């Protein structure tokens with residue numbers, strides 16, 4: 001079954017094989033060496049010198065870890081869809097003081113409103129979803145970063161779960177305090193590890209915030225990483241080994257820029273096709289580079305389409321939540337080739 005959903009994604013056979021290697025201990029020099037290499041390559045992709053730590057858990061664990069470890073005063077959640085809203089739910093679950101600024105499904109973060117909220121001086125943490133997987137909208141971080149850089153006391157958490165590895169996110173240039181992501185999207189691995197880069201300001205804040213969680217405590221995680229490149233609890237060792245292997249592939253075999261370019265080609269191809277036969281859900285300037293949401297202007301029976309595609313060996317993605325039958329999504333991320341994407345799209349055409 002080929003997964004054309006916006007994550008989890010197809011994982012290359014060599015990677016799957018690599019994951020079946022015999023285990024090593026989590027308190028060994030080998031595991032520290034693996035973590036060092038992982039950090040080195042993640043820093044190259046993120047274009048940062050900040051420490052990069054892992055957390056055994058899905059992407060949500062990094063969302064929760066960063067929120068519960070960093071908010072001292074109040075957090076503003078800037079949401080454009082289901083995953084932005086999740087930050088709000090997490091903040092509530094931890095009884096944090098939180099405001100949600102919701103721009104609506106299909107919209108992007110409006111810089112003017114963003115600036116007004118930051119100007120209020122109410123917040124010491126904000127969250128921004130870079131790529132909202134539920135709608136296929138990518139926020140414009142270059143523009144937003146010009147605003148948040150004017151408020152150096154506010155820590156900026158960016159969720160790049162479904163874009164990291166498929167889109168250039170230069171952490172230092174953008175001034176991102178926590179860039180968080182997960183393995184199962186554009187990085188092309190199975191789910192199970194979340195990744196976070198931590199700025200100087202974050203490291204300082206970690207010392208100032210009361211501990212609200214044991215497992216998710218960033219202070220605890222960073223302390224051990226700093227000590228000997230290990231983790232407080234047993235990490236997902238097989239997946240760490242695969243991450244190490246895949247990052248080497250991205251940095252030294254495919255090449256970081258080539259990977260971003262390939263994602264752009266896949267996105268452009270999908271968009272052109274969508275515009276020819278349907279309509280893009282996103283305003284094109286904000287269309288995602290890793291998942292395209294298409295308005296079902298032909299009123300196709302998407303359940304039937306999904307069943308037909310399944311018979312051909314493809315997993316299809318409906319729209320998200322209330323947009324389930326009005327839109328559909330095509331994931332084009334990780335190690336997907338243009339050839340495979342074209343084949344999938346041909347199959348969709350045959351089914352209507």
Ligand code: PMP
Pocket residue numbers: 007058059060061083129131132133134159160161162182191
């Ligand atoms: N944020 C975004 C943008 C996502 O796409 C997802 C997963 N679809 C999540 C958060 C949640 O990640 P996970 O399912 O790995 O916990």
